[in-house]
Amino acid sequence: xxxxxxxxxxxxxxxxxxxPNFAEGLTSVSLGTPDVACAMxxxxxxxxxxxACGLAVEALPPQPAFPDAxxxxxxxxxxxxxxVLTRPGAASRLGEVASVRDAATRAMGAGCMVREIVAPGxxxxxxxxxxxxxxxxxxxxxxxxEGARQLAAxxxxxxxxxxxxxxxxxxxxxxxxxxxxxxxxELLVAIDELAAHPALAGQPVLRVPxxxxxxxxxxxxxxxxxxxxxxxxxxxxxxxRGFAPLELGMSEFRKxxxxxxxxxxxxx
Ligand code: CIR
Numbered sequence: 001x002x003x004x005x006x007x008x009x010x011x012x013x014x015x016x017x018x019x020p021n022f023a024e025g026l027t028s029v030s031l032g033t034p035d036v037a038c039a040m041x042x043x044x045x046x047x048x049x050x051x052a053c054g055l056a057v058e059a060l061p062p063q064p065a066f067p068d069a070x071x072x073x074x075x076x077x078x079x080x081x082x083x084v085l086t087r088p089g090a091a092s093r094l095g096e097v098a099s100v101r102d103a104a105t106r107a108m109g110a111g112c113m114v115r116e117i118v119a120p121g122x123x124x125x126x127x128x129x130x131x132x133x134x135x136x137x138x139x140x141x142x143x144x145x146e147g148a149r150q151l152a153a154x155x156x157x158x159x160x161x162x163x164x165x166x167x168x169x170x171x172x173x174x175x176x177x178x179x180x181x182x183x184x185x186e187l188l189v190a191i192d193e194l195a196a197h198p199a200l201a202g203q204p205v206l207r208v209p210x211x212x213x214x215x216x217x218x219x220x221x222x223x224x225x226x227x228x229x230x231x232x233x234x235x236x237x238x239x240x241r242g243f244a245p246l247e248l249g250m251s252e253f254r255k256x257x258x259x260x261x262x263x264x265x266x267x268x
Contacts, residue, residue: 053224
């Protein structure tokens with residue numbers, strides 16, 4: 001494990017607990033209907049894990065009109081000094097952004113630039129993989145080229161570069177970060193379909209075994225790495241490389257296409 005760098009150092013997180021109608025959200029997988037009580041318990045354990053990593057956790061009010069709103073990561077992209085509110089690519093999720101605007105602006109404090117993706121751009125935060133001072137932006141069924149272009153322009157003044165990776169041909173993932181994650185500034189985690197992508201040429205990549213592909217969506221938070229439970233080979237590999245994984249139950253969020261990263265907006 002390399003020394004902790006700013007892109008993995010956080011002090012706060014915004015979350016939004018699932019609502020009783022959580023199961024009415026969007027999903028593309030056939031893993032059954034989520035057990036909402038279990039989802040709420042898994043979410044509470046996730047918040048405890050963030051606190052154990054040293055973060056102050058702010059829970060935003062539930063939004064029953066938006067059953068996918070617990071996947072709060074999709075509504076904003078935050079880098080030091082800049083908060084970019086997104087324009088989610090699913091029409092049913094567009095209304096989630098308004099309430100994140102106030103919370104993110106307040107949490108980032110005076111001096112932070114607040115920007116907003118506008119039509120015809122679309123962008124889901126889950127398509128943005130921050131790796132050091134570079135953003136890999138997935139072009140997906142949710143994020144389009146115009147959304148990626150706007151985001152790249154908004155973060156450039158803060159010293160960030162950006163490049164795109166088209167994931168529309170990879171059926172197993174909804175968002176880029178379902179298959180590509182930065183766990184320190186010198187190491188990416190990737191599923192097989194992305195590990196050899198030309199955009200990652202020259203980058204050290206830890207491949208997740210195909211049978212454990214869901215585990216790729218892990219989250220480095222300060223000294224720990226949050227990992228979905230039930231993926232022993234990946235867990236062992238992280239430990240072997242000196243990381244300190246923290247396992248969390250994700251079964252109910254997985255049924256709705258969700259992963260660990262999408263359950264929080266992590267702030268520097
Ligand atoms: C959706 O389809 O939008 C939600 N059911 C899942 C979003 C997951 N977000 C993410 O991985 N960043």
